[in-house]
Amino acid sequence: xxxxxxxxxxxxxxxxxxxxxxxxxxxxxxxxxxxxxxxxxxxxxxxxxxxxxxxxxxxxxxxxxxxxxxxxxxxxxxxxxxxxxxxxxxxxxxxxxxxxxxxxxxxxxxxxxxxxxxxxxxxxxxxxxxxxxxxxxxxxxxxxxxxxxxxxxxxxxxxxxxxxxxxxxxxxxxxxxxxxxxxxxxxxxxxxxxxxxxxxxxxxxxxxxxxxxxxxxxxxxxxxxxxxxxxxxxxxxxxxxxxxxxxxxxxxxxxxxxxxxxxxxxxxxxxxxxxxxxxxxxxx
Numbered sequence: 001x002x003x004x005x006x007x008x009x010x011x012x013x014x015x016x017x018x019x020x021x022x023x024x025x026x027x028x029x030x031x032x033x034x035x036x037x038x039x040x041x042x043x044x045x046x047x048x049x050x051x052x053x054x055x056x057x058x059x060x061x062x063x064x065x066x067x068x069x070x071x072x073x074x075x076x077x078x079x080x081x082x083x084x085x086x087x088x089x090x091x092x093x094x095x096x097x098x099x100x101x102x103x104x105x106x107x108x109x110x111x112x113x114x115x116x117x118x119x120x121x122x123x124x125x126x127x128x129x130x131x132x133x134x135x136x137x138x139x140x141x142x143x144x145x146x147x148x149x150x151x152x153x154x155x156x157x158x159x160x161x162x163x164x165x166x167x168x169x170x171x172x173x174x175x176x177x178x179x180x181x182x183x184x185x186x187x188x189x190x191x192x193x194x195x196x197x198x199x200x201x202x203x204x205x206x207x208x209x210x211x212x213x214x215x216x217x218x219x220x221x222x223x224x225x226x227x228x229x230x231x232x233x234x235x236x237x238x239x240x241x242x243x244x245x246x247x248x249x250x251x252x253x254x255x256x257x258x259x260x261x262x263x264x265x266x267x268x269x270x271x272x273x274x275x276x277x278x279x280x281x282x283x284x
Contacts, residue, residue, distance in 0.1 A: 033083040035214045037075060039207055040176075044068050046203040047177050050196075054179070055129070057196050061182040062131040066095055069136065070104030072122035073113070077105045080118060081166040088168055088219045088282070089211065091227040093258075094175040096186050097134040099145035101178040106171045107223075107259075109148035110141045116152055116162055133184040150259035150266070151223070154275055158283060169221075169282070172211055174230045175204045190226060205234035213246050220251060221281055224258035256281040 044067035054063040067074055095101045103113040113119045121139035130136055159165035177200065179187035189197050208231065211217065220235075220243070222228025231253050235243025242250040256278045257265045266274040 031083065032214055033079055036078045036082045036211065039210045039214065040067055040074065040078065041071075043176060043203055043207040044071070047175075047200060050200045051129070051177075053196055054177070054192065054200070057192050059181060059187055059191055059193075060179050062129055062134075062178075062180040064101070064127045064130055064136075064178045065176060066100050066104050066178060067176045069125045069127055070100075070102070070138075072124070073104030073108075073119050073139075076119050077108075077117065081162060082170060082215075084163065084166045086166055086168055086170040086215060087217055088170075088221060089215070089217045090169055090171045090221050090223055091208070091231055092171065092173040092223045093226050094173055094189055095178045096145055096147065097131075097178060097180065097184070098141065098143050099148040100173060100176075101134070102136065102138055102141045106173045107145070107148035107151045109145040109152065110139050111144055112149060112152040114139055116156055118162065131180045131184050134178075134180060146261040147259045150271065150274070151278075154278055157275075158279060170211075170215060170217075172208070174208060174227055175200060188226070201230070205230065208234045209246060212251060217245075218249075218251060220253045222253070222255040224260075225255060228253060228255035254281060 126136040237243035
């Protein structure tokens with residue numbers, strides 16, 4: 001196993017530019033990759049502004065933004081894999097403390113981020129409000145996120161290489177914020193009071209629509225029911241049937257089982273049933 005050392009330095013909040021998400025104008029000669037990076041930075045800015053209010057919620061003791069402090073990794077993820085022509089979007093919920101929170105990559109267990117996704121370890125900053133029991137170690141973290149390990153190992157099994165995988169699909173978390181309780185437990189956005197989380201979720205919906213437009217996405221697969229629900233809300237879909245992209249075209253919205261070790265479906269038959277479910281959704 002490869003180990004990396006990091007000098008963890010304190011994070012100071014960058015200047016705030018806007019209070020709401022504003023999609024970039026269409027057209028021009030900006031590449032898909034650059035437009036994805038710009039969209040991610042706009043979402044990151046909105047989320048940064050929301051952190052103080054979110055930490056006022058009884059359920060949320062610490063809220064941090066991997067799109068900010070782990071941007072050197074997330075930028076690589078977009079640059080390497082965002083421009084290969086994928087038309088399917090795998091949509092996650094929000095980061096966990098052992099995956100994207102460390103690597104800046106959705107479902108980003110450190111081993112797969114290094115070895116399969118080819119993310120080069122960079123020196124990371126750590127937010128001053130990070131949970132003391134959940135330090136930002138970065139790519140050198142030995143503990144492996146189970147969900148991310150399962151998901152990306154299956155992508156390797158199905159497609160063989162990241163180049164082949166990302167020619168078919170791209171992966172985005174609906175909300176980029178790591179939300180932790182006082183004991184360090186992961187908090188999902190649906191457990192945060194609506195008045196506090198709603199502005200963030202609106203910006204996340206806006207970002208999702210923009211990613212769909214930028215990439216020409218024709219199909220969204222929600223990893224778990226929550227992600228499917230958010231996709232349906234963002235693209236004005238009913239409980240069944242397609243959503244609508246900004247240009248009026250149909251976007252299929254479906255779901256697969258979440259790989260979380262807390263999910264009985266994901267653990268059933270030693271994970272074989274989960275793998276079969278995702279395989280059937282992605283490739284039939």
